Amino acid sequence: MNQSDTVYIAGHRGMVGSACRRLLESRGYENLVFRTSQELDLTRQAEVESFLSETRPDYVILAAAKVGGILANATRPAEFIHTNLAIQTNVLHAAYQQGVRGLVFLGSSCIYPKYCPQPIREESLLTSELETTNEAYAVAKIAGVMMCRHYNAQYGTRFWPLMPTNLYGDNDTFDLQKSHVVPAMIRKFHLAGLAAAGNSAGIRKDAARFGPIPPDIRESLTLNDDWSVQNPDAVAVRLWGTGTPRRELMHVDDLARACVHVLEQTGEAEPMLLNVGTGEDMTIAELAETVRRVVGFEGPVIWDDSKPDGTPRKVLDVSKLRETGFAPAIPLEEGLTRSYAWYLAQIEN
C-alpha cells in the first residue's frame, strides 16, 4: 500500500471512517475517495457497482453501517439487519468484481456469544447463542465475516474482517440519549463542572450543541426548567449502575492504525478475522476516576444502582493482532484528554 494508491473510505463522516481519513491524509495519501450516504446510498446495488467500476479503488475501508444503541436495536431490528446486510453485500461483492487489492470490513465485538469465555478469542464465533437485544445487527455482521472468509477462500481476495472493542474519540456521540460510556461520562463531568460554578449560560450552550439533558441528570445538576442552576454546592455526577463491570476501551485513532496496518500486510499474511483492542480492561469506576481527572470536576459521584450494569466483563483477546506486529499506542488518559478537547472545540465552534 502506498501514498499514490486509491483508497475508498465508506462512511468517512462517521467516527471510524473519519479517523481512517485523518490517518491516511496525515500519511500523505492523495487519492482518497469518499461519498456521503446522500450522494451514494450503499444499500443500492447498481449504484455501488457503477461507483466502484468508475473509481476502481486499490483498497477499501468499509466503515459505513447502520449503528445504534440498545433502544434503536431493540425497536428497529429489521432496519439493522436489512441495511447492514445490503451495504456489506454490495460493497464486498463489487470490490471483488473490481479486483480490489485489500479491504477491511468493520464489525463489532457483539458478534460473539453472550456467555463467552473472557478474554474473547476469535474462535468463540458461533459457539453459542447471541445477546438478544442486538441480535439482528450481530447476525448481519457475522454474515459479513463469513462473506470475507468465503470470498478469500474461493476468489483469493484479501478481505480483512476486524472486530473492534468499545471505541471512543473524535466524532463520538455526546447526545446523552444515545451515547456510549466514555462520551456520556465526559459530558456529565463537564456539565457538573459548569453547574458547580453556577454557569447556566455554559450549560445552555452545551445543550444547544449536544442535545437535551435527561431528567435524572438535570436533577443531580440541580437544574431548573430553563437550565439555570439552583444550588451549585449540591451538584453531583450521576452515573449508571454500580461501577463494578469491567470494560475495554480503545481510542478510534488506534483502530484506524490497525485498519491500515492489515492492509499493509504482504501476500504471505493470510487475511483472517482479528479482534482489535488493547486487551486490557478496567472497572467503570476506574474509568470514571480517570474522566474526572481529565475534566477536572472535584464534586461527588452518585452511582445509580437502579440502572442495569450489563455484562460483568467484556474484553477481547488481541494476541492474533499483536502477532501481526500491531500494538495500540494511545494510553487511556491521553485518549480521554484528546476526546475532551474535541468535545470542547465543538461547543466553541
Ligand SMILES: NC(=O)c1ccc[n+]([C@@H]2O[C@H](COP(=O)([O-])OP(=O)(O)OC[C@H]3O[C@@H](n4cnc5c(N)ncnc54)[C@H](OP(=O)(O)O)[C@@H]3O)[C@@H](O)[C@H]2O)c1
Ligand atoms: N463506535 C464504536 O464504538 C464501534 C465499536 C466497534 C465497532 N464499530 C464498527 O465500526 C463501523 C463504523 O462505526 P462508527 O461508529 O464510525 O459509525 P457512525 O459514526 O455511525 O458512522 C457510520 C457511517 O456509515 C454511513 N452510512 C450509514 N448508512 C449508509 C448508507 N446506506 N449508505 C452510505 N453510507 C452509509 C454514514 O454516512 P453519512 O455520514 O454520509 O450519512 C456514517 O458516516 C461499524 O461497522 C461499527 O459496527 C464501531
